[in-house]
Amino acid sequence: MAIETCENCKRIIGELEQAYTWQNHILCKVCYARLSNPTAAQPTPVDVRAPVILPPPQRSLVKSTLIVMATVIAVIVVIYIILSIPSILSSYEAKKQAPVIFNLKILHSAVNQFKMDTGRFPTDEEGLGALIVQPTDVTGWEPGGYLEITKIPKDSWGHDFVYQLYPESGRPFVIISYGADGEEGGEGINADLRSTDPY
Numbered sequence: 001m002a003i004e005t006c007e008n009c010k011r012i013i014g015e016l017e018q019a020y021t022w023q024n025h026i027l028c029k030v031c032y033a034r035l036s037n038p039t040a041a042q043p044t045p046v047d048v049r050a051p052v053i054l055p056p057p058q059r060s061l062v063k064s065t066l067i068v069m070a071t072v073i074a075v076i077v078v079i080y081i082i083l084s085i086p087s088i089l090s091s092y093e094a095k096k097q098a099p100v101i102f103n104l105k106i107l108h109s110a111v112n113q114f115k116m117d118t119g120r121f122p123t124d125e126e127g128l129g130a131l132i133v134q135p136t137d138v139t140g141w142e143p144g145g146y147l148e149i150t151k152i153p154k155d156s157w158g159h160d161f162v163y164q165l166y167p168e169s170g171r172p173f174v175i176i177s178y179g180a181d182g183e184e185g186g187e188g189i190n191a192d193l194r195s196t197d198p199y
Helices: 028-036 060-118 126-129
Strands: 020-022 025-027 162-165 172-177
Touching: 020 028, 025 028, 028 162, 060 126
Parallel strands: none
Antiparallel strands: 020 025, 162 172
């Protein structure tokens, strides 16, 4: 029950007391008894101009508190997501690049083994296919080839690895993945990965 004020005597009606209504006026028990009993002495007239001061309903306070709490939680979640984006992206990049780096090292080792067995590196024209299909002009080629699979693998984005003999770096050869965009250059997930890079 809300706390009321008697409009006749201006006394605050406690929470455990009952408020009475007489001719659209809120009264305490004593004033109601006087006004409703015609034989009793007439009480002080009701001042209809006096404002009734009521405390704000508790429901609106609870509602306001819940709205504030929901807003704070939403802000915290948004901040957490924003701060997590770099680590999510770097984790995604690492998951995509890890198998590419692994395959680059496997292919690089296989080309070196090809050179040890045949006395030369695969030509640019033969490319990495020389690891699976024996070129006609070599001897000492490993029966069955230099890979445990019958196809040259692709990188994580479905692009062919690029084999270059005597590249500008001065190395004997290099095997390259041009990243997610399949084009030379780029950063992050689009960065070029080379078999001669330190990993």
